[in-house]
Amino acid sequence: MSKLTPEMLGYVAGFLTTVSFVPQVLQVYRTRTTQGVSTGMLVIFGLGLIAWLWYGVWIDSPPVIVTNSVTLALVSLVLVAKWRWP
Amino acid sequence: MSKLTPEMLGYVAGFLTTVSFVPQVLQVYRTRTTQGVSTGMLVIFGLGLIAWLWYGVWIDSPPVIVTNSVTLALVSLVLVAKWRWP
Numbered sequence: 001m002s003k004l005t006p007e008m009l010g011y012v013a014g015f016l017t018t019v020s021f022v023p024q025v026l027q028v029y030r031t032r033t034t035q036g037v038s039t040g041m042l043v044i045f046g047l048g049l050i051a052w053l054w055y056g057v058w059i060d061s062p063p064v065i066v067t068n069s070v071t072l073a074l075v076s077l078v079l080v081a082k083w084r085w086p
Numbered sequence: 087m088s089k090l091t092p093e094m095l096g097y098v099a100g101f102l103t104t105v106s107f108v109p110q111v112l113q114v115y116r117t118r119t120t121q122g123v124s125t126g127m128l129v130i131f132g133l134g135l136i137a138w139l140w141y142g143v144w145i146d147s148p149p150v151i152v153t154n155s156v157t158l159a160l161v162s163l164v165l166v167a168k169w170r171w172p
Contacts, residue, residue: 006141006144006145009137009140009141009144010138010141012137013134013135013137013138013140013141014134015134016130016131016133016134016137017130017131017134017135017138018134019130020126020127020128020129020130020131020134021127021131023124023125023126023127023130024123024124024126024127026124027122027124027126027127028122028124031122033121033122034122035119035121035122036113036114036117036119036120036121036122036123037110037122037123038109038110038112038113038114039109040106040109040110040113041106041107041109041110041113042106043106044102044103044105044106044109045102045103045106045107047102048099048100048101048102048103048104048106049099049103051095051098051099051102052096052099052103054095054099055092055095055096055099058092058095059092
């Protein structure tokens with residue numbers, strides 16, 4: 001068994017915070033209900049992800065680029081749902 | 087005017103993704119409506135934040151520790167609201 005390294009833990013953390021938006025996307029598209037989801041949260045979180053992406057490109061960090069791109073795509077889908085079914 | 091550095095950009099990004107949960111917390115407690123907010127998202131996101139926190143302690147990074155602690159507190163408040171007003 002390999003030992004846990006900080007880098008591995010960072011990947012696990014990034015994986016979890018990214019995939020967490022998958023059940024959120026599935027739920028809003030299945031139920032067409034976005035009541036309770038804050039538009040402000042989605043917009044500010046999306047802007048934060050764009051800043052993280054820019055940061056990842058700047059410091060040339062593939063994990064930061066990849067995880068934040070995927071999360072941004074998922075959050076955008078939730079924002080579209082919020083606009084269609086407010 | 088000071089020039090933008092990657093570190094400053096990282097702080098801006100961390101600040102945005104953290105404060106984004108403030109409007110979410112305010113909305114669920116004001117409206118007592120959590121419909122549309124996915125429990126799976128909250129739980130997996132929370133686990134991811136705990137992993138980030140652990141990572142931050144391990145690599146001794148105050149910004150990672152501080153931003154993820156605050157986000158974890160905010161997400162926990164949303165989870166409590168989800169449990170009270172499902």
